Amino acid sequence: MFTTSKSALGAALTFAREAVEKRNTIPILANVAIEASPEPGKLSARATDLDVEIAVSFAAEIGPDFRPFTVPAGTLFDIVRKLADKAEIAVAAAGTEADLSAITVQSERARFRLPVLPVSDFPDLKPGDMPFSIEIKPAALAAALGAVRFAVSTEETRFYLNGVFMHPCEAGVLLVATDGHRLAKRLLRTDAPTAGLSPVIVPRKTVDILGKILPKEGTITLSASDAKIRIAADGLELTSKLIDGTFPDYVRVIPTAHSQRAEIDSKALSEAIDRVTTISTERGRAVRFTFGDGRLLLTSNNPDAGEAEDEVPADGEAQIVIGFNGRYVHDAIGNLPEGRLAITLQDAASPAILRAVDSDPEDLVVMMPLRVA
Template sequence: MKATIERATLLKSLGHVQSVVERRNTIPILSNVLIDASADGTIRLMATDLDLQIVENVQAQVEVAGATTVSAHTLFDIARKLPEGSQVRIEAADGKMLVQAGRARFNLQTLPRDDFPVIAEGPLPTSFELPATALVQIIDKTRFAISTEETRYYLNGIFLHVAEDPAPVLKAAATDGHRLARVTVARPDGAEGMPDIIIPRKCIAELRKLLDEVDGSVHIDLSPSKIRFDLGNAVLTSKLIDGTFPDYSRVIPTGNDKLLKIDPRSFEEGVDRVATIATEKTRAVKMAVEKDKITLSVTSPENGTAAEEVPGDYSSAPIEIGFNARYLLDILGQIEGDSVEVHLADAAAPTLIREGEKATALYVLMPMRV
């Protein structure tokens, strides 16, 4: 194989594929990226961790077609340190790969391409398109609530399912047991009858990075066990989490009759300020809500006390309730409008937070004892 490629093109593509590769691998080939140069001037870069696979095509000048595999992180680090604007020449033969740019030369060890594993997709019967902007919204507004507890592996991703609500919709939800985030979008054509799926956290993170460079729509194909995202130059394929997501609709409160309307920015800043003295362990902030006034307070045995008043629109009976400050800030950070609705019941019941009745996203937060 002999090819020449612009450093910027190589670096950008390697940046995408190398992040799939785990730093520590017991199987050496999984540390490598597959580089496949074809005579039509396309180089295909591919990396996998056996659960997630990314393939990206880049343009290059290919003199001799061929394929090899080389350490993904090493090649990425080399490309990062090469001079800007340089042309990178790569040649592979006899178990070695020569990387040359300007006066720099690197001779790298390679492994045969035939040893490189490929995820067998099998048939992916459900097929539809989603605008990249809708996928970004789904990910950004839910992924902070994905659980990191490995024992509850079925919560380690975003749950996607279709429903009649009463119009056909596609819903995305994530929860860690303390908070829940759900986004609803119109059901795309082709998604009817799709199986309920849980997309793993790592796949979500890689997809979100790639979406920054996509205009238009993303083509999605899926089965009950695999999903593939076609993003134009890049294709991301992932296994899905084999588990049952809990019936989260049961925890979404419907009878919370105490409505607080508040400016999300002043609320967020107030919570952030008083939480400065909260201990790392509890991070509890108390909200005392009375007519058109919210008093935020934190009491820390080590650091002292803090309080701040924030104006709001409230006319129900006074209530005191406590929340984990970080969880509350995560939710407020997703609110884009200039008003947020906080639906309260009592100090022990889940609280519903949303921008308004028509908002695509809603959040549920469990209170804390303070």
């Protein structure tokens, strides 16, 4: 039916199998569909979990007897992975012409016979009409998604927080995520207007997959409707359902007036937090932040494990004692640009804003305080 190389088929399966749900109750969803590609001289590997679908084209010499089929994705991937480097792979039909019940995969002296299921039974996550479409740099999208992903909620009862909220603004697209304890916002600047984009919530799994499969260079096309989003690159297409819910009015959470400000080296603060949280437990991650006298004193107290303190130089007029979840602040710093970090505060009971000095005003993290003794 067709021949291809290990590198071509292996790369396609590596990306496509990201959409395969490892624990599913529908047997065919463990499969990958191998079918004709719109591009001449190429086939497509397509996989889905009914929420996300990934299709990746790969070069192949296609015989006149080619028929589409689905085959266990994990098994085929492992076979291809274990073949010799630069191996050529021949895939042939097994069974009758009317009933394609199995395929053979052969490379040099290695030969495998795998059962197949008909491609007609394989779900197709048709994107439908996509009224909004824009070309963007994949690295910019990956950076924006990565900068807010840490704040996505994992609490399934508030499903509308289980993804990244995207909505248009004058300069491009704003991406927001929150779990109720912290909020991250990042601006994705675009050259083309984005007013046609309806506000959407991209599921956490889709965000994670995009972080793995987005190309490093070139351009991608981002298309969206009220129900689905599609990312198309050269030879790769991801289609995903969107979360059907209403994202909260996050603007109300972001403080607009702060009376106190401090600037700190982000690397020094991250390392200091990492040290004082050494004695923390899963339930007790509170760290006391004491600003004043040109320094920030960090204190952690765990009745079962002891006490820890550290300090870093701090510029600014802030004179306040406030508590935060140490791990949350550490995560926030790791997802802001390196360099000087600006922390603006009002009082011990109000949320604080963290942002990199000289960064875009839209790029920030809001941190809710904790009560500390």
